Amino acid sequence: MADIVLEAKKRDAVGKNKVNKLRQQAIVPGVVYAKDKDxxxxxxxxxxFEKVLSQAGTSTIIDLNIDGEKVAVLIKDYQMHPFKSQFFHVDFQAINAKESIRVNVPVYLNGRDDIRVEPSVLVQNIDTVEVECLPMYIPQYAELEVAEMQIGDSFTVADLDIAKDNNITILLEDDEVICSLQEPQEEVIEDEEEANSDAADVPTVNETEEKENEE
Known part of the structure; x- marks a missing residue:
């Protein structure tokens, strides 16, 4: 049994108009997908749902309590308004405790605020990794310690803490770069006055013709 529970009901409303009426009442439609089941x-x-999502994310098993019957699920996907706190639809994946599952877990760079090298830029190339494992071994996140990084240092998939767990398979190549510490790139901005001065020194077509006539 999961520690996080989302109360739900079976939904009879289908079709765009009926589903939109639910959304107008701050009710979110969803679908539970299960292997070999309807x-x-x-x-x-x-x-x-917003409360559960903030607690569980998409890598923690929750109990979906459907009319009193609890089903262990993962939040597989959700759609929401681009700038409003409004959820349009949620997909859940039912969990079989005896079958491996693939799930995306976030990558956390621990100690990024403790990096002492200045100036420097910590570049994160990968912020989630897909893993495969039994449900009981699903990690909430993958982690790297970056506080001691120096300019030119980089960490790969093989350096993630979960890479050492034999119960978890990371579905990326070991040498994929997760993050690197780099020197900041200086942007060369031409001085506006200097640019205007240079432009003034360039002769116009008429000036060129007049000079040629004088010669």
Whole structure:
């Protein structure tokens, strides 16, 4: 049983118009997908889902309590308004404890605020990694310690803490670069007055013709 529970109901409303009416009531439509089983349409309040999402993200198993029946699921995907706190739809993946599952987990760079090299820029190339494992071994995140990095240093997939866990397979090449510490690139901005001065020194077509006539 998961520690995080989302209260839900089976959803009879299907079709664009009916689903939009649910959204107007701050109710979010969703679907539970399960291997070799029929999909289950569900609904739940936007407020409840937002709270659960902030706690679980997409890499923590939750209990979806559908009319009193709890189903272990992962939040597989969700759609929301581009600039409003409004959820349009949520996909859940039902979990079988005995079957491996693929899931994306976030990559955290621990100690990034403690880097003492100045000036420097910490460039993160990969912020999530896909892993495959049994549900009981799903990590909440993958982590790297970056506080002691020096200019030119880089960390790869092989350096992630979860790479040492034999129960987890990371579905990326070991030498993929996660992050690197670089010198800041100086942007050369031409002085406006100097640019105007240089432009003034360039003869116009008429000036060139007059000079040729004088010669």
């Amino acid at each position: 999909n289950v349409n569900v609904q739940f309040t936007s407020r409840d």
